[in-house]
Amino acid sequence: MQLSGGEILIECLKREGVEFIFGYPGGAVLHIYDALFRMQDDGAPRHILVRHEQGATHAADGYARATGKPGVVLVTSGPGVTNAVTGIATAYMDSIPMVVISGQVPSSVIGSDAFQEVDATGITRPCVKHNFLVKRVEDIAPTVKKAFHIATTGRPGPVLVDITKDATDPRVKIPFEYPETISLRSYKPAEAGHPGQIKRAVELLLAAKRPMIYTGGGVVLGEGSEPLRALVRRLGYPITSTLMGLGAYPATDRQFLGMLGMHGTYEANMAMHECDVLFAVGARFDDRVTGNLEHFCPYAKIIHIDIDPSSISKNVKVDVPIVGPVKRVLEQMLEQLDKTRRKPDEKALAAWWQQIEEWKKVDCLHYDRDSKKIKPQAVIEALYRITEGRAYVTSDVGQHQMWAAQFYKFDEPRRWINSGGLGTMGFGLPAAMGVQLAHPDATVVCITGEGSIQMCIQELSTCLQYRLPVKIVSLNNRYLGMVRQWQEMFYEGRYSMSYMDALPDFVKLAEAYGHVGLRVEDPKDLEKTLQDAFAMKDRLVFLDVITDPTENVYPMIAQGKGHHEMHLAPEERELA
């Protein structure tokens, strides 16, 4: 089979089982787009034309998070790739498998400051797992094979393949062969945990008097949910999760203490503080989780499973490190549990649970349910009821994100899709497009705010083109809420630039894009309006929910404080 570079690329994507390409055409990728056009009826992946390259990367990212399969992006050189950088960095921080193909100026003019030339591999180097510059047509197939292999194995991440325009020249055809397998001598991710370490970990876990299990996004990414559930139930230990790990263990289960960290629950953070054995699974001890490291789990011996050795003892020294894929390692631990005669200390465990029940009585997620203004927490609770907890929920970044994490109880992995590491405003809507394309029949909700949604609002147009019936729930408090909250708490109420004075009419805006817009201002209308919105199965509905502008996210651990130094919601408070 003689193919041009453009055709080879599309053929490679077909062989990789790629369903969707999220992209935007331009000069340097014209040959590729022409090949795509000609191969449309020949099983080429479906191309989704976004309205901004940032949207393409977030959509591919959302697709990847919802399916576990790599997201694929195609952008042109220069501004095409610089616009994609935010989305690439977002995926990198959360270890999302993604392959980004970017066009590059012809190899003969590289380095001459040609039109739409940027050093794409240079610009993206700090925020990709790996990247390649391909200048010869014969290198396209092996490089794409490597890119998918690297993106999807070990600790996943985005890989960029920058292809010069001359390498896709339609006049140059070469025999096509796609490598079946690939082996890189410099890249061999661990396949299982070290048996000695597994044994030590199990012994330590069983010796615990006040055990705590802390899980992260790695459990979701590594498909470790099943063995995790089995292990946690078998041990009967309490479990908490980071923002990224929500859903790996069912939030409605009695052993689940809710999210931990800066806006985690009182019981989860207190149990972290007082535990004597901490079992960290696929989590990376992020600063938003640990609080002040000086006070972090001061009584605990720590066991840590991670696929990435560099995550272990990076921020917190651990006692029993286990490098390996989370699913396999958890299975090994279950096997080890079968082998040992030792049982958990039931008496100590009962006392520990009693203490945890005491902490739960604080009712840390308490908010004013009789308010005359719509409370953002109430919106998420209503949303949870109406979608029966089964929606795919994407979010942007800020207060709404934290409320979504606190009040929507995710029972399954890959349902909660948000930018945790980079904290990218503008992520939610394009990510929801990727999720909806992956699961056309599922209910997909984007929980956002009036600040975040405007960062990628142009994708409403893409949603119309591909008939994506995403439900956008915008908690409109007229403030950049999280910024305002910090300014209230730590800057004596100097609300510097956290208020937007000229917001669009979001209902009309949604309508202008060809969608349905609804506004709700009275708590009495909330439930009904949400029901109406979700009844419109085939339409994108933009819900502009006017919420209480003074509401803050609680509980909160201020920066520099330990898990045991939480702020709970004050009974009465006024905006300073």
Added chain:
Amino acid sequence: MLDRTRDRLPAGRFGPTLPRGIDKGKHMRHVIAVLLENEAGALSRVANLFSARGYNIEALSVAPTDDETVSRMTIVTQGTDEIIEQITKQLNKLIDVIRVIDLTESAHIEREMMLVKVAVPREENGRLGQLVEIFRGHVIDVAGDTYTIELTGTGTKLDAFVDNLQGYDLIEVVRSGPLAIARGGRALRV
């Protein structure tokens, strides 16, 4: 405003607390050898890693090995044990990196090369010649009053040589940065 901040825990409620965080131990000099794919961008990935994560590089040298697909890099850096552990882990994580070893963990040999250009009046070149001989260097170029000397050794030896040149007109000093290899039969190979 009612503040329900809770800080009810007496220190050490369950006995001694364990030290947490990455300790602030002593910064030591380490020599790290890296084998990496001889490919465009590989060097910049390593350099990028050091600057992005705030590690310092005192010296770095890199060249292809007997296997032309592989380059060997010698990095001299400073850090606590924990920082050095992170550096080696982060280097290992780079896709182009094949092997990493911290040579300072065991017996090893270091050699650095230096070229020194110095202007010496004719009547004093005898003393310079002696000095070069004592340090087992070579004069590799002479042009008028200008002598270029090649010297190999450990960093301290090179420093000592330069110190001894005080009083001469030192025109240029070029140092390669150290190369290092493990003692005995141990080897770093692909």
